[in-house]
Structures are given as C-alpha cells and as structure tokens.
Amino acid sequence: MQTIDLTLQIWRQKNSDAPGDFETYTLKNISTAMSFLEMLDLLNENLTLQGQEPVAFDHDCREGICGMCGAMVNGIAHGPQSETTLCQLHMRHFNSGDTLVIEPFRSRAFPVKRDLVIDRSALDRIIQAGGYISINTGGAPEANTIAIPSPTAELAMDAAACIGCGACVASCPNGAAMLFTGARISQLSLLPQGQPERKERALAMVMAMDKEGFGNCSNERECEAVCPKAISIRHIARMNREYLSASFLGE
Amino acid sequence: MWFVRFLTSSIGKKWLMAVSGLLLLLFLGSHIAGIATLYLGSTAFQSYAEQLHSHMLFLSLFRIGLLLLFMIHISTGLFLFYQNRKARPNPYRISVRVATHSLAAHAHGIRESLPLAARTMPYTGLLILSFIIIHIFGFSFGPQDVPVAKTVVTLLRSPAYGLLYIFSFTVLAMHIHHGIWSLLQTLGLSHPRFTVFIARMTTILPIFFLIVAGGIPLLLVCGVDL
The missing domain is CATH 3.10.20.30 (Beta-grasp domain)
Incomplete structure (x- = not known):
C-alpha cells in the first residue's frame, strides 16, 4: 500500500x-x-x-x-x-x-460554527423564499401527464444537480450566491410545473439572497470552475433574465 | 416602488452597471469615429470639431447625459466594490483563482475574457476615470484661441503625453474586453448560439478600438505629421 x-x-x-x-x-x-x-x-x-x-x-x-x-x-x-x-x-x-x-468556506453569510463547520442555513432560507412549487395537485397524477421534451428536462436537471454545498459562494471573490440561486431559479423556470409561480419565485428568491448579505456577481466565473456539479453560469444569465422580466413585467 | 426595489437589488445594480456601460460603449464608438477623422489630416478633424460644436443645444444635452451616465456607472461600481469587499470579512490565508473560461465557452475551445481583466475591473475603471479627467482638461478646457486640432496634435506629439494616452487606451481596451461579455451576461443574453460570436467580439472590438485610437498618439509620437 x-x-x-x-x-x-x-x-x-x-x-x-x-x-x-x-x-x-x-x-x-x-x-x-x-x-x-x-x-x-x-x-x-x-x-x-x-x-x-x-x-x-x-x-x-x-x-x-x-x-x-x-x-x-x-x-x-x-x-x-x-x-x-x-x-x-x-x-x-x-x-x-x-x-x-x-x-472553512468563508463568507459573511456563512458564519464558522467550529473549525471547518460553517452555518449554510442562508442557502436554505433562499430556497424557503420560493424554491418550490405550491400548487395543489390533488392525488398523484400519472407520471407522463405533463410532457416535457428530453432536452428541456436535461437542462433543468443540469441546474437541479446543485447539492447546495456553498463552494460557489466560498470561491466567489465577492462572496456572491448567484450560481446557487441561479441554478434553483433556472431549474423550476425551465419546467412546466414551475410556470405558475415563475415571476414571484424570481423576485422572492433574489430578495432573500440579497437579505443574507451575500456579495454581488462580477462575472469572474470562479463559481462554476469549482462547482462539484459543474453547474454553468448560463444559469446566472437565466436568473438575470427571469428577474428582469419579473421586475418589469410581473403582476 | 417596483423600480426602486429593482434598482436596489443585487441584480438591479448589476443591470445599472450593464446598461450604463453599454451606453458608454456606444458613446466611445461614436467618439472614436469622430476622432478617426484625424487620420485624414488636421483640416478634416478641425472641420469635424467645428461641425460638432455648431450644434450647441444637442451637444449640451449630450454632455449632461454623458455626465449622468458616468456618475451612475462610477458610483454604482464603487458601491458594489465596497459591498463585495464586505461580503467576506475574514479573508482566506491562501486564495487561488482557478477560472480560465466559462464552461460554455470551454466547449468551443474559446474564452470570453481574460481572468485578469475580470479581476481588475474596479482598478482599470478608476484608471480610466483619472485619464478622462486629464483628457478633458487637456482638450475640452484647453486653450480657446487655438484651433482644437492644433492643441490635440501638439499635446499628443510630446512622448510623455502620447505614451500616457496609449497606456490609457490599453487599460480601457482591457476594461471593455471584460465589460462587453459581462454586460451581456448581466442582461441575460447568454445562449449557445451566440457563445462563439460574443467571445470573438470581446476580443475583436477592444483591439479594433485600440488600433484606431492608439494609432493617433503612436503616429504623432513617431513624428508623422497629421
């Protein structure tokens, strides 16, 4: 050995x-x-x-x-x-x-609890703000009731691969959580089930992200380089798009 | 109000940077197109300047708008810089940058912007600001009784001034090299269909600008008569 x-x-x-x-x-x-x-x-x-x-x-x-x-x-x-x-x-x-x-991963939003253990609950609170679907579906529908094209499902899955480890925040020179939030917003905005709450979700999740004291993205691409799931910054662009359209055109 | 809420959000501030940056970029394009008349000789440049200054109302409105744009771009940028520094109160003992290009661009074997350009945006921005102050005091507030073409040619012929201009243009080229890609990403304009085109433009546009604008002081310093 x-x-x-x-x-x-x-x-x-x-x-x-x-x-x-x-x-x-x-x-x-x-x-x-x-x-x-x-x-x-x-x-x-x-x-x-x-x-x-x-x-x-x-x-x-x-x-x-x-x-x-x-x-x-x-x-x-x-x-x-x-x-x-x-x-x-x-x-x-x-x-x-x-x-x-x-x-330890360092960010104002990730206080060190002990040695290498950090408190990442800031990411949970972003999810709690809108990273879910809240439509009453009744009984479980048949699996293929809503048809989703395979490439769309793949793209959504690329974003859904996020495990919420916080490496994106840790490696961002600005301590921003945009890749995390972008992936979460993208995942649901790509799928038909995410459509009803699409605009509210973008607004609520970005607001929650800002409240936690993360920095702002300056497009330095460090996040996706260290992301263990290789989540693309294209999802940040999609979040920007979602947030823009929700802000300007939302109800 | 929804617009204030939008502008004070993290993405809203980025949007402010992107939109003001894009408009400043458009101004830069028109400014360079005007200045390029110097390649046709001092007379052509002088008549361009006189033509421009004959539309005083248009020019005044343009100047106010430009000042506003600069103020928005600089103050938002500095505020973001300050906020971003606060987001990591305890720095790392070792901090390594690993990003070279985005995954999307990597698939095509290209990159959008040099990591160095991305990293130094606040600093190149402040260098450009100090250059603009020197630039305005040299030319706009220069001697009023001499034709502006003469002021430009005389000032840029001195090696110190000429080299300062070439240096500043290089810094500006680096700033817009990252700026072009960054503003498109912020505006959400990212699509596989345009990845290659955008990545090429982030290099071609600043280099084109550098050749056209930097060529003038370079020729003058080398002793060519314009």
Whole structure:
C-alpha cells in the first residue's frame, strides 16, 4: 500500500464568537487510497489518542451527493480536483511532503460554527423564499401527464444537480450566491410545473439572497470552475433574465 | 416602488452597471469615429470639431447625459466594490483563482475574457476615470484661441503625453474586453448560439478600438505629421 506524509495547517476555532487560528499537524502514513475526509478521520483518531480535540468538519454521504462536506484546500474549494466534492478527492492527488492549508468556506453569510463547520442555513432560507412549487395537485397524477421534451428536462436537471454545498459562494471573490440561486431559479423556470409561480419565485428568491448579505456577481466565473456539479453560469444569465422580466413585467 | 426595489437589488445594480456601460460603449464608438477623422489630416478633424460644436443645444444635452451616465456607472461600481469587499470579512490565508473560461465557452475551445481583466475591473475603471479627467482638461478646457486640432496634435506629439494616452487606451481596451461579455451576461443574453460570436467580439472590438485610437498618439509620437 502506498502511503504519503503531509503537513496540515488547519483552521481551528472553538465557536462562532471565538477568534480562530491555524494549527499545524504532521500526519504520517496516509494511504493514497484514502479520501480527503478519511485522511481527516485519521488525523482525528491520532488527536483523540493524544487527548486533543479532534478537528470538526461536516460530512454525511461521502459520495458527493449530499452537499455537507467542503473546505478550502490550498485556496481552492473542494481541493484541486475539478468536479468533485471534498469527500471524492483522493489522497493520491497529493505528494509526500506537501503542505496543505485547510480553511472553512468563508463568507459573511456563512458564519464558522467550529473549525471547518460553517452555518449554510442562508442557502436554505433562499430556497424557503420560493424554491418550490405550491400548487395543489390533488392525488398523484400519472407520471407522463405533463410532457416535457428530453432536452428541456436535461437542462433543468443540469441546474437541479446543485447539492447546495456553498463552494460557489466560498470561491466567489465577492462572496456572491448567484450560481446557487441561479441554478434553483433556472431549474423550476425551465419546467412546466414551475410556470405558475415563475415571476414571484424570481423576485422572492433574489430578495432573500440579497437579505443574507451575500456579495454581488462580477462575472469572474470562479463559481462554476469549482462547482462539484459543474453547474454553468448560463444559469446566472437565466436568473438575470427571469428577474428582469419579473421586475418589469410581473403582476 | 417596483423600480426602486429593482434598482436596489443585487441584480438591479448589476443591470445599472450593464446598461450604463453599454451606453458608454456606444458613446466611445461614436467618439472614436469622430476622432478617426484625424487620420485624414488636421483640416478634416478641425472641420469635424467645428461641425460638432455648431450644434450647441444637442451637444449640451449630450454632455449632461454623458455626465449622468458616468456618475451612475462610477458610483454604482464603487458601491458594489465596497459591498463585495464586505461580503467576506475574514479573508482566506491562501486564495487561488482557478477560472480560465466559462464552461460554455470551454466547449468551443474559446474564452470570453481574460481572468485578469475580470479581476481588475474596479482598478482599470478608476484608471480610466483619472485619464478622462486629464483628457478633458487637456482638450475640452484647453486653450480657446487655438484651433482644437492644433492643441490635440501638439499635446499628443510630446512622448510623455502620447505614451500616457496609449497606456490609457490599453487599460480601457482591457476594461471593455471584460465589460462587453459581462454586460451581456448581466442582461441575460447568454445562449449557445451566440457563445462563439460574443467571445470573438470581446476580443475583436477592444483591439479594433485600440488600433484606431492608439494609432493617433503612436503616429504623432513617431513624428508623422497629421
């Protein structure tokens, strides 16, 4: 089994109010078959055995679909591998002797709860503002009652692939949540079920986004470059279109 | 009011930047077309200037509109710059930029604008503002008893002034290089059918502008008589 040794500089912070700082750890004999999170597990095992506080980090499915994990690894959200979450990043992409700086996703709207754990509920509140369909459908209709052309369904699915990890916000030089909100608005605006509330949704979700203290998009494209689901900034353009038409032509 | 609510939203402010930027771009086009008469010689340029100044009412209205546009573009830009800095109070220890081109453009093997141009928009914008101030004080508020063609040729012939102009035009070209693509994206004009066309225009238009406008000080500094 191939192993590597790493120096880790990890952000440690007791709680939202405490000032944080970087701690340096040396971790030896890391199997290159490990995922990044398993490497952190190994570190935490060692820390626990030494009687120290383990590093807090969020994780759940560990297969890139839940959106819980995420950290900045040497300045890149979810690490240097593109189109993967942190849990899908494997240690074979690093060399023995590397120093990794691991920081939490940072944004005014994402307060650090502890170490690498952040509060992303700002994204939930954007969804709560309109990222749903509220028509009374009665009993479940037959699956093919509403015909949707395959390319449209694909396009909507590209947007719906968003797992809400917050990497777009974390990597945006302005801390903007436009890719997230754009993907959510796009997904429903493309589908027939989303049409009745299309305009209200665009207005409400953008207003909710602004209220959370995110920055403004300056079209630097960093978000889609780090997005583990490769969501295109074309969805931001669609959101701009939706918001414009809702503002000027909405009821 | 819906319009105020729209303009104070994040997308509304971006829209303000895009629309004012587009109008300023149109002004730049017309301004350069006028200035290009200098290539036909000082007399042609002088008669263009006199022709333009004979429509005082039109010119005054145009100037007020232009001033308004600049004020909107600059103040909104600075406000956004300030707001965006506040959105991340704790900076990263290491911050790496990974974006080169958008995924949509990447599929065609092209890119819309250089990441450097995107990153430096507030700074290139402020450089352009200081250039415009120098430009106006040199020419618009220049000596009134001398024909403007003579003022332009005399000033731009001095290497320091000429090089300042060429430098400023390069900065401006970089600003509109990202600006063109950015404003279309903000206005929601993004469609696979136009990706390649737009990406080409973001490079061709600024370079065309740079050649036409930058050529004048370049020729004058090199000692060519216009």
